[in-house]
Amino acid sequence: MSASFRYAVNVAPKAGILDPQGRAVEHSLPHLGVSGVSAIRVGRRIELTVEAADVAAARAVVERLAGELLSNPLIEVYHVEPLGAASSLVAEAPR
Amino acid sequence: MSASFRYAVNVAPKAGILDPQGRAVEHSLPHLGVSGVSAIRVGRRIELTVEAADVAAARAVVERLAGELLSNPLIEVYHVEPLGAASSLVAEAPR
Numbered sequence: 419m420s421a422s423f424r425y426a427v428n429v430a431p432k433a434g435i436l437d438p439q440g441r442a443v444e445h446s447l448p449h450l451g452v453s454g455v456s457a458i459r460v461g462r463r464i465e466l467t468v469e470a471a472d473v474a475a476a477r478a479v480v481e482r483l484a485g486e487l488l489s490n491p492l493i494e495v496y497h498v499e500p501l502g503a504a505s506s507l508v509a510e511a512p513r
Numbered sequence: 514m515s516a517s518f519r520y521a522v523n524v525a526p527k528a529g530i531l532d533p534q535g536r537a538v539e540h541s542l543p544h545l546g547v548s549g550v551s552a553i554r555v556g557r558r559i560e561l562t563v564e565a566a567d568v569a570a571a572r573a574v575v576e577r578l579a580g581e582l583l584s585n586p587l588i589e590v591y592h593v594e595p596l597g598a599a600s601s602l603v604a605e606a607p608r
Binding site for chain 1: 515519521523524525535538541542545547549550551552553554555556557558559560561562563564565574577578581582583
């Protein structure tokens with residue numbers, strides 16, 4: 419017996435690491451007439467479904483992928499977020 | 514008087530829209546000896562701080578940025594997520 423678990427892996431540039439995409443967004447704010455927005459960091463969000471015997475086994479797979487494939491630990495931090503069906507941005511991938 | 518509010522904007526390719534980065538991740542799984550992972554979608558996550566008079570005003574700014582600058586509504590969906598200080602991946606940007 420196995421079950422499906424859906425997760426998001428949120429990846430962001432470490433504090434102190436240059437974030438050129440964040441700078442680009444900040445520089446475009448005046449053109450939109452927006453002020454009062456700061457500390458912009460642009461990262462990635464990967465959603466995926468894991469088939470595993472239980473939640474602990476599923477979580478172990480996701481943690482391994484997050485550290486070895488989905489992020490670069492030298493310059494990025496990641497956080498694994500368990501998703502209910504309602505939290506997923508993409509309807510095609512139910513928990 | 515104004516206060517600081519921190520948000521994340523999660524952006525994902527719409528269901529049915531090609532996601533080449535997600536495909537690339539899927540294709541690399543066998544090389545890592547990982548199986549049972551599916552429905553991978555790769556999107557972006559933007560964290561930002563808004564100075565505003567109240568939470569409603571801050572939220573309005575974030576929603577506008579999300580729809581006009583941070584996502585392409587033709588091919589992407591976004592979700593605005595209010596962050597407590599603990600939820601932010603980046604320590605330099607407290608709520």
